[in-house]
Amino acid sequence: MAKSLLIDWLTKQGMHVSGTKTPYEMMQFYRTYAIKDISHLVKQDVLVMCGAEDHYVPVHEFSDQIATLTNVRSLAARLFTRAEQGQNHVQMGNLGLALRVMLDWIGSLT
DSSP: OOOOHHHHHHHHHHHHHHTOSSHHHHHHHHHTOOGGGTGGGOOSEEEEEEETTOSSSOTHHHHHHHHHOOSOSEEEEEEEOGGGTOOSGGGTTOHHHHHHHHHHHHHHTO
């Protein structure tokens, strides 16, 4: 079976972030996170950002998360694309654009 460098990296990074020692422990740890169960409790202004080709977070979670934020004061959403070099996880490749979007959003709230 061919080994995936991406899966290997994701597993090691997930174990590092979660402080777990095995891939199984990591998966059990992350199964406890279910933001959809509490998203309706969020009542402040929210900005949701996503890279269209994020290697870590599936792009469908962008719209899934937006759909669960039913009680927010205001909601802004931004999907970053390859054309603007913001398609990667946390917009790596165009951090300046991501920062401008965040600052513009904060400025729009006042």
